[in-house]
Amino acid sequence: MIFLGLASNYTARRTWHHAFALGNKKDYDSLEQELSRRYNANIDQLSLAFSGRSAIYLALESFIESGKMNKGDHVAINSFTCHAVLEAIERAGLEPVYVDLEKTISGQILPNYSADALEEIAKKDKKLKCFILQNTFGFAVDIRRFEKVKKNNNLLLLEDLAHCTGRKYPDGREIGTVGEATCLSFGKGKSIDTIIGGAVVLRDSSLKLPEEFDKNTLRHRKGGDVPRASWYPVFGAIARGLAHVYLDKPWLGLLLKLRWIERSADTKLLVDTSIAYWQARLALEQFNSLKNTALREFFLVDNRDACLKELRRHGYRLEESWYEVPVAPERYYKSVHFPEKQNPNAVFFAQHVINLPTWYHSNRKKKQVAKAKKIIKLHELKGGR
Numbered sequence: 001m002i003f004l005g006l007a008s009n010y011t012a013r014r015t016w017h018h019a020f021a022l023g024n025k026k027d028y029d030s031l032e033q034e035l036s037r038r039y040n041a042n043i044d045q046l047s048l049a050f051s052g053r054s055a056i057y058l059a060l061e062s063f064i065e066s067g068k069m070n071k072g073d074h075v076a077i078n079s080f081t082c083h084a085v086l087e088a089i090e091r092a093g094l095e096p097v098y099v100d101l102e103k104t105i106s107g108q109i110l111p112n113y114s115a116d117a118l119e120e121i122a123k124k125d126k127k128l129k130c131f132i133l134q135n136t137f138g139f140a141v142d143i144r145r146f147e148k149v150k151k152n153n154n155l156l157l158l159e160d161l162a163h164c165t166g167r168k169y170p171d172g173r174e175i176g177t178v179g180e181a182t183c184l185s186f187g188k189g190k191s192i193d194t195i196i197g198g199a200v201v202l203r204d205s206s207l208k209l210p211e212e213f214d215k216n217t218l219r220h221r222k223g224g225d226v227p228r229a230s231w232y233p234v235f236g237a238i239a240r241g242l243a244h245v246y247l248d249k250p251w252l253g254l255l256l257k258l259r260w261i262e263r264s265a266d267t268k269l270l271v272d273t274s275i276a277y278w279q280a281r282l283a284l285e286q287f288n289s290l291k292n293t294a295l296r297e298f299f300l301v302d303n304r305d306a307c308l309k310e311l312r313r314h315g316y317r318l319e320e321s322w323y324e325v326p327v328a329p330e331r332y333y334k335s336v337h338f339p340e341k342q343n344p345n346a347v348f349f350a351q352h353v354i355n356l357p358t359w360y361h362s363n364r365k366k367k368q369v370a371k372a373k374k375i376i377k378l379h380e381l382k383g384g385r
């Protein structure tokens with residue numbers, strides 16, 4: 001079977017390695033040094049964090065405390081994103097401004113907003129002080145055009161690397177080496193995956209970590225969090241086995257009930273807690289073997305339910321597409337009051353998108369993915385419309 005979960009590609013050895021990984025302060029410090037080297041920032045201007053959303057919140061707070069933004073200012077975000085991004089913005093007392101996805105001249109909708117769309121908003125919205133680029137699925141934007149808009153409108157850039165750690169912009173620069181702040185998520189299924197975790201990197205020398213955040217007193221995740229973070233790949237492997245007899249859902253339901261796992265979108269935003277040493281060690285190993293590949297491939301299909309049903313009949317479980325609504329997950333969507341009329345491309349994209357994993361390496365699995373692609377192609381919208 002082919003699944004969308006990243007850990008479905010783990011060998012038994014890797015799953016075991018994740019479950020029993022050990023680490024120490026040296027691993028934690030080495031990961032911070034790697035971030036400092038990679039994103040060209042001072043070690044005292046960066047920190048590992050509890051989650052990606054905690055990292056985004058800390059970066060935004062640092063903009064506010066340094067006087068570069070005020071509470072109530074606006075932050076431009078992709079109109080096809082995760083609720084986590086919104087949570088961080090709102091917690092910082094800022095307001096999100098959705099920018100609709102780009103539609104090319106040939107009518108194809110892309111998973112990111114364009115520099116032109118950002119410029120149009122920046123010209124009218126005097127409260128807009130910052131924009132977040134997330135390079136959805138790892139598909140990089142034309143950063144040079146964004147840099148012009150940034151300069152012309154005096155905007156701050158926060159690069160959100162949840163989908164794109166290790167990827168490059170078309171001009172060859174690594175994503176995360178351009179803006180004032182770079183935020184990473186090590187959440188489940190992300191480019192660096194330790195199930196929960198993240199990092200904030202302030203790249204502008206005039207910024208410092210917010211006052212409420214004290215690197216020296218951070219609690220490290222221990223005991224109580226262990227089942228979820230370290231055993232998740234094992235639980236996932238069992239779920240995939242049970243999927244053959246349609247018992248995966250009750251199994252995951254039981255784990256949720258026992259609070260041994262948590263839905264990814266429900267990861268907490270914490271500023272007094274960091275990742276565990278063993279997670280730092282795993283993250284560092286993954287940094288050292290990062291490949292410049294997109295996180296997921298995407299296609300727009302005519303009737304997603306019909307396509308997923310057909311795929312399921314052939315042994316593909318691709319239901320957990322990013323994202324099924326413009327601000328995912330669906331269970332929070334209503335409460336977000338997403339302005340659908342102003343963002344028609346995002347609404348359309350979220351209704352029709354289907355994802356394929358990019359991380360299968362064995363020839364047998366690659367052939368299976370190629371077969372899935374053939375099925376998807378039969379349902380594909382012509383020209384991405």
Ligand SMILES: Cc1ncc(COP(=O)(O)O)c(C=O)c1O
Nearest residue numbers: 051052053082084162185187267
């Ligand atoms: C684009 C994007 N940014 C940030 C995050 C936040 O990640 P975390 O769950 O680690 O808070 C997510 C989570 O899915 C995401 O999709």
